[in-house]
Amino acid sequence: MTELDAAGAIDAQLITGGFPEIVQSWRPGMRRTAFLQASVANPLSPLLVAGELSLLGEFPEASYSRAVLEAVGSGERTFSAIAAQAGGAGALPSGTLSPLLTMLQAKRVLAADLPLSVKPDSKNKRYRIADPYLRFWLAFLARAIPLIERGRGDLALERIERSWTTWRGRAVEPLIRESLLRLMPNDEWPEIEAIGGWWNRQNNPEIDLIGADREPVARQVHFVGSVKWLETQPFGRHEYDALVRDMLAVPGTAPDTPLVAVSRRGVADDLPLTAHWGPEDLIQAWQPR
Template identity: 60%
Template sequence: MDFAGRSRDLGHLANQLSQIRTSASGPRGRAVVLLGRRRVGKSRLAQEFVDRSGLQSIVFQATRGRSATMERDQLVSAARSAAQGTPAEDLLREVRPLDWVGALNALASAVPDNEPSIVILDEVPWLIEQDPGFEGALQTVWDRALSLKPVLLLLIGSNISVMESLQTYERPFFGRAVPMRLKPLTPGEIQEVTQLDAADAFDAFLVTGGFPEIVRTWQRGASLEEFLEESLSQPLTPLLASAALTLMGEFPDSSHARTVIEAIGGYGERTFSGIAGRAGGPQALPSGTLTPILRMLQERHVVTVDQPLSQKPDTKNKHYRIEDTYLRFWLALIEQAIPYVERGRGDEALRQILRSWTSWRGYAIEPVIREALRWILPNDRWPDTNAIGGWWNRQNNPEIDLVGATGEPVAKKVQFIGSIKWYDNRRFGKHEYAELVSSAAAVPGYTDDTPLVAVSRAGIEPGTPITASWSPEDLIAAWR
């Protein structure tokens, strides 16, 4: 499948390049810190941008575990290749840099003085891991040489916490680059790629997480069952392998982080105590062990935290979940099916996944719908609604799917309370409305005048007295 989607992201990069071209005075170079989860398509996006630009480029890919000396030699080699046929070629022929300042100066000498160009340094965290002096050297060469040329410098990395720290006040490169976080493809972009209807495009998002490597294997117009049948036909498909490779690289089997991830994604534990009990085995993980692990997983955007939204603060009543839907799907339904695929029983793997699909999807779709409504609102009908969340008490009974509010984490006013029903053929009707009315009264800030709303995959039964509703088509338009 050809490169698709990412028009917004390509537009951001094009804007940076445009500013370089139109710079009238002063430093002409611009730097972008491009960060995002592994396999989200950062390198592919950068290469696509280079190809479309038609500009001279220098692309350097770091290798984890390779010595700093070898990395510097490879960077100079990339610069030398780019400088062929220019005066810099002779200068670079004998360069053997002893430090990063020398290597980056060699790179700068290969960058044209009067024509726009693009330089890509990929997997920057690995360079920092091998030699902490890389950051200071980059700052020095950027200030003295690179920024004076019409160059767009893309610094790419998958370790989000390291890439974010590059931009903090105490670090050498602070203030010299603009951040750009690449997220997975949106449901709207997935619909564009797969040519599915809106409801089925949301299913495709839940299964693929929007990761391009997996989305590209979805044949246009194919149903969920057809996609799964093809993906389960052998054990090396992207759907089966991508999550395993990511977890293997970032979180070894022996680490507590891996067991915490499995407790949340594989077993559905949401509370601190539930995660501690599941991840600890015979004895619960101590708070002093679990707390820093959860903090680290949040910094890496593997785990995210939801808090109940209402007019009453409840900061300790947290729910933890896996942030990207593909990893959540893989942990809950794919990982346990892989042994069947390895034995050539993809049919049995498919049967087990489909058996649990509807119930798993009902919970997994909720944060996706809340995110869609954050894009849609506020609007003319709900001009003051700038926060979307859910609500639950300590017993998780009741749990409210949707709370629209003015302000967060503590709402100044609850704007509406709603329910999400994501069944294939069952519409939201009077029974579901009665459940919503009964539960809504428990939400701090609810009054008899608070509007009640619904989101339904299959539609709303006529005569159901809700104030507003959203369909899959309404929601997917949020990303248009």
């Protein structure tokens, strides 16, 4: 609908979530910055209004549910960090936060990810906003609405641009995992039925891609991979060396576990990767078969 190249279409998906009314306001061929500039110039643009209407029906502004969503939307991922952020003056008690998180997952507004490996780790959850559009809206637009209403959409756009590359680098990971899972199992990876990530309590290391035979606890890890989603830099030797260094921290890996990469700008020629994918491959994953 946007008539953009594959990388541009993925950007559009991260901003709009494919929400039809919003995508229809994206003129064919319009680049991301031009679309955002037009949207933040109009307080009644679909990009701004849809998020508020979606949340108001389910989660009034004064509710703890809304505070939890805003905490996760601002980048908090762990139970304790969400409790501290959503509680205001004091952290939300576990007895209050736990049922809220369960309810938000049941409504499919929040998603909870676990580290994927051969070793169970059910207490190391990381939370994220499940819907791409709502993730973008909570990260950038919710707090910008007063600015936009007084005619300062330029400031809202500056804030988005300042954080866009960092925010997108993490926001694109769930879409990449879901896209790769649509490509598999295939002839090259016949046993892969689950794709996730892995991290320890300190998030050091944190592995972007784990391909396994099942989740949440795998019998076998089939590949370990990294995502580099920058405009101008390919996946290079530095990223490859970091992946080699970190991979053995993942339970179930060995020195000969295949290494893979996903990159917006391709990969360097001399890297011994088993496979790599780019924007065109991710888009292809969503085509009817």
